[in-house]
Amino acid sequence: MSTTGHSASSRTAAQGTRGRSGSAFRPGPGWAASATLALLLAAGGCSQSRPEASSQLQVDAFRASPEERAARDAADAAALKAAEAERAAKAGSKADAKAGGKTMPVMTAAQASGGVTDAVAVTASPVLDPRAEVTAVGEPAFVDSLVGQINGKPVYASAFLAPMDAQLRAEAEKAVAITPWLAATERQIRQRLEQQVRDELFLAEARASLSSEERQGLINILQNIRQDIARGFQGSEEAATEQLMLEENKDLEAKARDERDKLLIRTLVARQIQPRVNVSWRDVQKEYNRNFEAFNPPPKAVVRMIWASRSNPQAADEIAKALAADPSSENFAKLAADRRVNDFSAGTAGLLEPVQFQAGKLAEAKLLGEAVLNDAAVKLSPGQIAGPITRGNGVKAWVLMERIDQEPARTLEEAQLEVAAALRERRFGQEASRFFGRLMEQGSKTDERLMVQRLLIIAADRYIAGRNLPANPPGARPAPAGSPATRPMQ
Numbered sequence: 242m243s244t245t246g247h248s249a250s251s252r253t254a255a256q257g258t259r260g261r262s263g264s265a266f267r268p269g270p271g272w273a274a275s276a277t278l279a280l281l282l283a284a285g286g287c288s289q290s291r292p293e294a295s296s297q298l299q300v301d302a303f304r305a306s307p308e309e310r311a312a313r314d315a316a317d318a319a320a321l322k323a324a325e326a327e328r329a330a331k332a333g334s335k336a337d338a339k340a341g342g343k344t345m346p347v348m349t350a351a352q353a354s355g356g357v358t359d360a361v362a363v364t365a366s367p368v369l370d371p372r373a374e375v376t377a378v379g380e381p382a383f384v385d386s387l388v389g390q391i392n393g394k395p396v397y398a399s400a401f402l403a404p405m406d407a408q409l410r411a412e413a414e415k416a417v418a419i420t421p422w423l424a425a426t427e428r429q430i431r432q433r434l435e436q437q438v439r440d441e442l443f444l445a446e447a448r449a450s451l452s453s454e455e456r457q458g459l460i461n462i463l464q465n466i467r468q469d470i471a472r473g474f475q476g477s478e479e480a481a482t483e484q485l486m487l488e489e490n491k492d493l494e495a496k497a498r499d500e501r502d503k504l505l506i507r508t509l510v511a512r513q514i515q516p517r518v519n520v521s522w523r524d525v526q527k528e529y530n531r532n533f534e535a536f537n538p539p540p541k542a543v544v545r546m547i548w549a550s551r552s553n554p555q556a557a558d559e560i561a562k563a564l565a566a567d568p569s570s571e572n573f574a575k576l577a578a579d580r581r582v583n584d585f586s587a588g589t590a591g592l593l594e595p596v597q598f599q600a601g602k603l604a605e606a607k608l609l610g611e612a613v614l615n616d617a618a619v620k621l622s623p624g625q626i627a628g629p630i631t632r633g634n635g636v637k638a639w640v641l642m643e644r645i646d647q648e649p650a651r652t653l654e655e656a657q658l659e660v661a662a663a664l665r666e667r668r669f670g671q672e673a674s675r676f677f678g679r680l681m682e683q684g685s686k687t688d689e690r691l692m693v694q695r696l697l698i699i700a701a702d703r704y705i706a707g708r709n710l711p712a713n714p715p716g717a718r719p720a721p722a723g724s725p726a727t728r729p730m731q
């Protein structure tokens with residue numbers, strides 16, 4: 242089986258091949274001149290989700306020349322090699338420090354070359370069987386693709402997409418057009434990649450901050466975690482693995498490693514971030530005063546209103562008599578809901594949105610838009626009715642102050658724990674953001690946009706290629722002619 246590369250540093254193999262093949266990778270039917278991705282470009286790519294970057298990135302990815310793609314792959318390989326060299330150098334420095342400056346034993350040249358000089362090299366042409374044929378008996382099959390690296394750790398498409406596989410397949414089956422599926426898939430890939438970048442950088446920093454004793458203890462910690470998980474399945478590791486594969490698509494060992502990594506990150510947070518999160522009593526006081534109204538909400542007036550129907554000359558008299566006989570809030574609401582006599586919002590029984598006012602200053606509140614109605618309303622107590630009031634257009638009106646809502650106030654002493662918790666959460670987020678920013682500056686990784694682009698191309702080929710879907714849903718407006726997304730691929 243031979244492996245060769247493509248623009249995303251793919252490792253590919255021809256199914257059932259015999260002998261060796263020096264030819265370059267030939268895309269299988271799935272790539273098929275990327276008919277799916279041609280539609281993607283014609284539809285404007287994923288511009289719905291990130292118009293400023295995604296569409297042009299997709300165009301650039303497909304138009305890149307072999308030399309440009311080779312340069313990208315070389316840059317990724319160089320970054321991996323540099324990261325490995327840096328880790329090796331750090332390991333060597335730590336070993337020197339641990340040696341305490343002592344002279345390390347060095348082998349002599351004779352010792353180092355022992356046995357090597359006994360080898361004999363014979364120059365000759367390779368012996369080949371002229372009858373041997375190199376014949377491919379199947380289409381080339383996609384094995385995996387290196388899409389980038391995070392802190393020297395390679396990111397392979399298959400491993401990255403595995404947790405999303407079932408969801409992406411299900412969404413592809415339900416897709417009615419390519420562009421919406423690509424837009425949704427791009428968002429999922431980007432979110433997962435951002436999370437993976439954070440995790441990898443945090444984990445690398447967490448491991449680097451451990452002492453030598455703590456590093457040795459990680460083995461025992463992993464074993465204890467594995468046993469704890471299996472204990473939930475009556476101590477059976479086989480049963481635990483079987484259930485985990487069904488629920489999380491991972492075996493017991495992978496689950497144990499995940500839990501160990503979470504522990505490492507929590508340890509890093511406790512050592513590097515939490516100590517910087519300080520909230521004093523003065524901070525709590527300032528925050529309470531800054532949000533005083535949230536803890537001491539102002540009262541709200543709830544008002545109903547009736548405007549006598551102009552199409553019913555008897556409406557005003559009928560309303561006046563009904564309210565004189567029964568001036569209750571319930572009867573007022575009943576009349577307000579009667580479209581035969583009320584012209585004002587009968588559908589809501591004349592109810593208006595609650596209006597806030599300053600405590601103790603109802604007389605100065607602006608409850609209603611018309612001055613004549615507002616002047617009458619602010620003089621009412623809950624349950625009282627004002628009217629009939631003659632409006633500017635001659636229509637008779639009645640106003641009910643149904644109630645005044647007042648949520649209980651909370652003193653500083655009552656709210657201090659909530660305020661302190663909110664402050665700690667906010668400052669923790671700020672410190673975590675600063676810490677992560679420093680890790681991003683110090684860390685090494687392939688450009689995230691490029692990795693998202695490569696993963697999206699592979700996902701499209703894997704899940705939606707060959708389905709002959711339209712680029713856009715029926716009735717959707719296509720991308721403007723002449724835009725980068727509609728120009729043909731070269």
